[in-house]
Amino acid sequence: MDTQTSLHHANRKVMNRHDLTRRLVARLHREEAVIGGIGNTNFDLWMTGQRPQNFYMLGSMGLACPIALGVALAQPGRGVVALEGDGSLLMQLNCLATIGAIAPANLLVIVMDNACYQITGAQPTATAARADLVAIAQGAGIANSHWAADEAGFEQLVERCLAQPGPHLIAARIDSQPATGTTERDPALIRQRFMRGIAVTT
């Protein structure tokens, strides 16, 4: 298993979720919406500063990409980013095929892959063995799917994906550090702030 993993990721640096999330947020200049997946992904997004265009999930594991797809369909003029972990994406891999079929030009999926369910006790995910999320995304019809080789490569991919028609997927190997904080826990307030942040009034 270890041999397979090291071959698989030979030239890919193991980075840090909070650091990469800061680098992502620093490159959002057009009020792009960001949907943060449950758990550490969400928490580190929160800890980068509470942009009004961020949506934080407090459950419904696996639905960051479908929620982001919905926002992308409703607002085709706005860039939309789904921030997801490997465990969450594995729970709803089918959503990649739907994104591949619909091919929304304004959608970017970013996967933070620590090869474990860190928050539940660091049990290994299938990416610790042989599953390659970029290959899976490409096979699902998201041709523009790439591994980030290092931090500079991640930044370049983000800038390119935000500038060019998608859908896109970026995956990054990350360490198994927990998040640096946690979100507030008021779902209605989170939704209301997000809707105002993306200019929707009800």
Add this chain to the structure above:
Amino acid sequence: MRHDVTERQAAQAGTWHGTLHGVLKANAVRLFTYVPDRVLTPLIQGAHADPHFTTVAATREEEALGIVAGAWMGGMLGVLAMQTSGFATLPNALASLAVPYQIPLLMLISERGTLGEFNLGQAMVCRTMRPVLDALGVEHHTITRLDELTFIADRSIKQAVATQAPVALILSPLLTGGKVFG
């Protein structure tokens, strides 16, 4: 009033699916997501054929729920059409997304498992549907008659939006004919 009705819609007038199609449009429902179902086929075909709707074939009901939730937050009202067994996959997504985040998720459920069901599994799963909806406090109505369809669907959609709460419309075999053996 009806000069803009297409030939297709005119042909559907007087059917449950044509009526429902019209109610959805009249309430500015613009996103139609579904997981395929035999009984819902004419409604699904009608959505695909009408450019008013963005129509999305989802692979799972909870995926479709996520899409509808995201679209609502982005300003687009949507519906999720599915069959009874598909609804049974939704409790976690309802309990952790649609209900607590106060999303007016519109659910259309083609009811299987009763009034002539031939598959024991469908009959079993049907018995879980209303208890789950009741446990989550989700408003639901079972529609059995064409002459009540417009009133129930129209009022339910308006209430869901006004109160920011999910609603389930269960389409009985008495309305749709259901699915029969063979």
